[in-house]
Amino acid sequence: MHAYESEFREPLINGLDKNYTKITDDLVAPTERMSAMWLISTLLTGAGALFFVFCLGWTVWFGIGTWGLNKTIGWAWDITNFVWWIGIGHAGTLISAILLLFRQRYRTGINRAAEAMTIFAVICAGMFPVFHMGRVWDAPFIFPIPNTRGPVWPNFNSPLLWDVFAISTYFSVSLLFWYSGLLPDFATIRDRSKGKFRKWIYNIAAFGWTGSAKQWQRFESLSLVLAALSTPLVLSVHTIVSFDFATSVIPGWHTTIFPPYFVAGAIFSGFAMVETLMLIVRKLFNLEDYITINHIESMNKIIVLTGSIVGIAYLTELFMAWYSGYLYEQFAFYNRILGKYLWAYALMMSCNVLSPQLYWFKSMRRNIYVTFILSIFVNIGMWFERFVIIVTSLADDYLPSSWAYFSPTWVDIGIYTGSISVFLFLFLLFSRFFPTIAIAEVKSIFRTSSEVAKAERAKKEGAAHGGFMGFQHVGPLDKDAKN
Amino acid sequence: MADKIYWKGIEEKEQLEGFRQTAEKEFNDELPVLSSITEPISTGKSNRRDFLKMLGFSVTAAAVAASCQMPVRKSIPYVWRPEEIVPGVANYYASTVVQGGEYLPVLVKTREGRPIKIEGNKLSIINKGGTSARAQASIISLYDGSRLKGPKRGAENITWEKADAEIGEKLKAAAASGKVVLFSSSVFSPSTSAVIDAFGKSLGEGKFEHLVYDSISYSGILDANEKTFGNRAIPSYNFAKAKVIVGVGCDFLGTWLSPTEFASAYSENRKVSRDKKEMSRHIQIESVPTITGFKADTRIAVKPSDELTAVVDLYNVIVAGGAAKNAKVGKAAEELKAAGAGNALVVTGSNDVNVQVLANAINNALGSYGSTISWDRTYNTKKGSDKSISALIEGLNNGSIKGVLFYETNPVYTAPVKGLADAIKKAEISVAFNNRPDETANACQYICPDNHWLESWNDVEAKSGILNTVQPAITKLFDTRQFQETLMKWSGQTGSYYDFLQKNWEASFYGKQSKYHGFWAFWDNAIHDGEIVLDATATGFSYNGATAGEAANAVSAIAASYGEMQVKFYESIAIGDGYWADNPYLQELPDPVSKVTWDNYIIVNPKWYVKNGYNLDPDFKEKIYAKAKLSVNGGEIELPVVAVPGTPENTFGIALGYGRTAVPHAKELGRGQAAFHLLTKSGDTFTTIGKASIAKTNNTELLAITQTHFNITLKDLGGVKTRKIVKETTLKEYQKAENAGNEDRMEIMEELVTLYYDHEKPGHHWTMVIDLNACDGCGACVVACNIENNVPIVGQDQVRRSREMHWLRIDRYFSGEVENPDVVFQPMLCQHCDNAPCENVCPVSATNHSSEGINQMAYNRCIGTRYCANNCPYKVRRFNWYDYQQADAFDTGWASNNMPLSETTLSMHEPLTRMVLNPDVTVRSRGVMEKCSFCVQRLQGAKLEAKKESRTLKDGEATTACQTACPTNAIVFGDRNDKTSEVFDNFVDKRTFGVIEEIHTMPNVLYKTQVRNREEEKKYEILDYYHQS
Secondary structure, three states: OOOOOOOOOOOOEOOOOOOHHHHHHHHHHHHHOOOHHHHHHHHHHHHHHHHHHHHHHHHHHHOHHHOOOOOOOOOOHHHHHHHHHHHHOHHHHHHHHHHHHOOOOOHHHHHHHHHHHHHHHHHHHHHHHHHOOOOHHHHHHHOOOOOOOOOOOOOOOOHHHHHHHHHHHHHHHHHHHHHHHHHHHHHHHHHHOOOHHHHHHHHHHOOOOOOOHHHHHHHHHHHHHHHHHHHHHHHHHHHHHHHHHHOOOOOOOOOOOHHHHHHHHHHHHHHHHHHHHHHHHHHHOOOOOOOOHHHHHHHHHHHHHHHHHHHHHHHHHHHHHHHHOOHHHHHHHHHHHHOOOHHHHHHHHHHHHHHHHHHHOHHHHOOHHHHHHHHHHHHHHHHHHHHHHHHHHHHOOOOHHHOOOOOOOHHHHHHHHHHHHHHHHHHHHHHHHOOOOOHHHHHHOHHHHEHHHHHHHHHHHHHHHOOOHHHHHOOOOOHHHHO | OOOOOOOOOHHHHHOOHHHHHHHHOOOOOOOHHHHHHHOOHHHOOOOHHHHHHHHHHHHHHHHHHHHOOOOOOOOOOOOOOOOOOOOOOEEEEEEEEEEOOEEEEEEEEEEOOEEEEEEEOOOOOOOOOOOOHHHHHHHHHHOOOOOOOOOEEOOEEOOHHHHHHHHHHHHHHHHHHOEEEEEEOOOOOHHHHHHHHHHHHHHOOOOEEEEEOOOOOOHHHHHHHHHHHOOOOEEEEOOOOOOEEEEEOOOOOOOOOOHHHHHHHHHHOOOOOOOOOOOOEEEEEEOOOOHHHHHOOEEEEOOHHHHHHHHHHHHHHHHHOOOOOOHHHHHHHHHHHHOOOOOEEEEEOOOOHHHHHHHHHHHHHOOOEOOOEEEEEEEOOOOOOOHHHHHHHHHHHHOOEEEEEEEOOOHHHHOOOOOHHHHHHHOOEEEEOOOOOOHHHHHOOEEOOOOOHHHOOEEEEEEOOEEEEEOOOOOOOOOOOOHHHHHHHHOOOOOOHHHHHHHHHHHHOHHHOOOOOOHHHHHHHHHHHOEEEOOOOOOOOOOOOOOHHHHHHHHHHHHHOOOOOEEEEEOEOOOEOOHHHHOHHHHOOOOOOOOEEOOOOEEEOHHHHHHOOOOOOOOOOOOEEEEEEEEEOOEEEEEEEEEOOOOOOOEEEEEOOOOOOOOOOHHHHOOOOOOHHHOEEEOOEEEOEEEEEEEEEEEEEEOEEOOOOOOOEEOOOOOOEEOOOOOEEEHHHHHHOOOOOOOHHHHHHHHOOOOOOOOOOOOOOEEEEEEOOOOOOOOHHHHHHHHHOOOOOOOHHHHHOOOOOOOOEEEEEEEOOOOOOEEEEEEEOOOOOOOOHHHHHOOOOOEEEOOOOOEEEOHHHOOOOOHHHHOOOOOOOEEOOOOOOOOOOOOOOOOOOOOOOOHHHHHOOOOOHHHHOOOOOOOOOOOOEEOOOOOHHHHHHHHHHHHHOOOOOOOOOOOOHHHHHOOOOOEEEEEOOOOOOHHHHHHOOOOEEOOOHHHOOOOOEEEEOEEEOOOOOOOOOOOOHHHHO
């Protein structure tokens, strides 16, 4: 981590007043005081979370009939939400695992929050496959449990069963990864704690971390092992989710392009959600120095890349439908673009494919307001992508006699908005009690990528080489650059 | 010290065999786990540990059972078991549906003494085993909780003794000062007529009159026959014999006269096969579309008034030797003439005497009498006169009628006169015999509820000389009394109606037959078979049509008076004259033509619909329909407007029978608007045609329509492509090549190569083949399936949300131009794919494939992910969105889980109504998927019967409910592994195809191409009119 870094790279930790103590102070601060803003938003989202529970209770008590589904459209908002949340949950693993392996230093500022987001998104996602069941009380049937009913096993041919394995694996590995990363930071908080109870609880949370060299060595190894383990998961989970549709016979679902298309879409929406959250968090907890414009720009680059991949996938689908010469496929896509769900397709296209194209311009990539609005757009667009795939394909499939239309009920809307509340509520709790930015990891790049370090190096190099290089760009002595 | 060996006994010291064996084992006794399960404690093998286990288990079980409140369900064993009842084994009794104008010889299936299903009586020469939707549904009216539970005076419940005494006295008084009238629909039971006669005599000479009035009037044809043949009756029509059939505004497959019988006969000559490449030619001239018109080879769409002039045209060409105004009708007339004497048949549904006079003249000129029309047996089912209603109301108002009795009729609702309810109140005594509340009964002083036909003894002579018996299949459920017994009591006759019936048969019919010797042989066989055919006697009515010329002029004059915009009122297949409105099965049966349930509406021309701005919801998102106010004959009616292809412009169709006010749950079962009051008289008869004007209103209505008009053909990308759902051809093409219209099947089958091995089906391989040529979309199969398989009724709102539970639906596809399309009816049910997309996606294997080719559901295993339904290309799977069957309902009071369900749906699950449930079929709970099972319970039953007799199953023994219900035998079912079976023969027929087979689902339900007997080319321009706006 202490490799040479080009002076042309922007620092990842801004502020010339930074040192290790200051970093600790800044990053632990949110856990040590409570803002009114935090309290209000937590109470609000908490109420939303309770409404979510209420709507689920309503569904279980009265039946799935309280949703807007019908005999033709058996999945709509439920599975749309599921895939949407799972997609959002993808950024965390990508950032922690793949970017770790690729040694992308900017990862350190955002990985903790992204991982937390993953955990909460997967929790939200997991609710839907469970509660969309007509008989949720019989949900255990889905697990391959040896039982006294004789050889009754789940159907290993069913992609829904693959989902169960994929998502539970993903959740456990992500949880492990996230939590193991938290250990040294919990220890940091513990060590600063004044209250006895607080010390005790953070000590337990930190698993009694002492910071010995052996512990650090094992910690690093574990990170690498988990990174290696979760890297394939980034690709596999959404691939398997896409199998829910790709293995069916429904035109518009039965598409071999789905796995890469879904994975790209997942990363796309995941990064967008990370941005939405981080832009709020850095403002709320004064972390602008740690989550810099540089971080945001890096994420925006990934968004424009994955957004364009998704766009190409959309166009490929259309081309393949035309090229197949197959009536049902052609109709499905014709109907998707120009049928009764035209509005949904238009929303999806403009949010997912057109809006990220703004990021080809550097000024846009580095504009916080544009980024925030676009991150919301992308999330809306990606929700509609799943809605378009699921609902338009089901609504008009093979026999015109059974075509139908889906309209959501208040329960559908309540469960969806409620799940967003649950997600935000959990995230707010996390940001209050857990270090939102990985303290130890940020410190690990302080020597290479902070403004202070760069300034120091520039000073040294300036002395050695006549002082040209550093002064021009990022030298700490250049007053303009600092502002 | 030397090692000392201690021993306990000789066995150990000597290491005897027995000792070693026990010493090697840690536990001497056998592990008790298995024995405690398989052997009772009393054998002594169980020990202390088992006892404790048992104790623990029992205490836990008792605690669990005691803490969950289970509803108490009493099951009472037979103390003396009736000889004929074996629990679990169904008994069948021959009987006859006589209810609400519906007449059908049937078998009643009873289980443990409860009638649960109606099957057609195959011994009957009338319907040959076919049934109708109404007959199938009539069973639910037996268990209708809203039936009257006993006699009533006004709103007050009284006893029969009291009712008899009071009414008897009042009748005497009424007869003393005036006349007593029995007002009824056509009575076609000879013994009932005898009872009525005796009752009339008991009141005194001239003191009694029996007025007969049919709400769906056949007065016109009866009067015309009286005029031209001197016989006020309707002759038999033989649709099987006719080579050219022309129907003019006559829905003989759906509602006219004896539709089940006609459908059965009609289809005989409509089916084509390898051995019979001929079929009849059917031309239908009609305004508002009917299934008969949709089944015709050529449908000539005309305005309602032109249904009348079409008959004049036919008359002019065939009889008078003139020319036709309508060239198409003229062509039809030429075809009739060309058919040759005795090969043609013209029927018209008009209630105008003159039109029927012309029809008789035409049929006479075509030589139909004696061939396709026969006076040998005449219909007794329709004998009413439209004059009766005015006679009644005048008599009541001028005081000449002092007492009035209503039997099997509801004139307050159905008669197109005003003030009848008030007039009834003027009578000194008024009694209704209806066993359910209705508008007329509400206006009467007394209600003396009649038994349901399933609780009655009776006889029926629907066609002269063909006697059917009605026998009770269950004892009376309520304190009702059969109408005949009531009349006998009031006329002072002693004995039961059953004895009277027997005596009447002995006296009247025994002598008219030669088959049985001895009355008891005759009687027992009559009861057993349900039908006795006496030798035909009535013959020799000769045609005297001198007045036909005048009639033609009169018809032309009337037709001209209807103006530009015309309305036609019609009888709906399900609801009829409104009698069946309180039957939820029939309310939820989609109308075959419009596919709307639970409502009536104005049928209009699709282009007119778009042009006049009715197209509020072109994509059928919420199924919002604009309403219009239609003025006719000084009355107004406001109904939603529905476009149906095939309706001529400026023609409006409205179904009668909706908008009942006196039915239970009137908000649901009385939906729609009553239209009878808008009928007017034309001459002596009521006409169903009216001069109308229409105005759009700002109101809208949500209609529960199950199938909307969407595009089957894709024209927009790369030429016209049609989905391979239905296939059709013309007779000419078929005569040239058997696979006409189905040419692509060979190619599809060749392309379906697979790497996977084929699952063997060593035993049976159940297969169904449905002949699209024979299916007329009547819906009997849908209701039969509902009742056989305990399919729940979900109510209007749920149907509108596309959640109807029907396992079997009838899809309707149009082709050709909007004005006059071709139609195919396609019964669509689970296709039991051998390569089923639903099976491999179920995460818990709740749906799987049997070795007999059945795609089966394990309801208990289903967790309700609905993936199977999503992945079903045919969309035949049905999900229990709510606890429709009330199987899981907790009685929680504050918010029970039945909250979102309609009153009607809930009323279907009262303890009384649940008696109709088929005990062989699981009642599905909330959250599980269900679908057609090929009536697996019937298949297993048939297999069991064969097994008991140690033989293999014979073809035709295993049947499905839809198959037996079908009046046209469109559905053939059986074992395709049996190469001698009928289904195998159909399976290999070149007309046979599977729906969207190219996706390799390998369905076990196959269809046979529709063959149309006409010259024109196939038309594949498929309708897309809604998007033209």
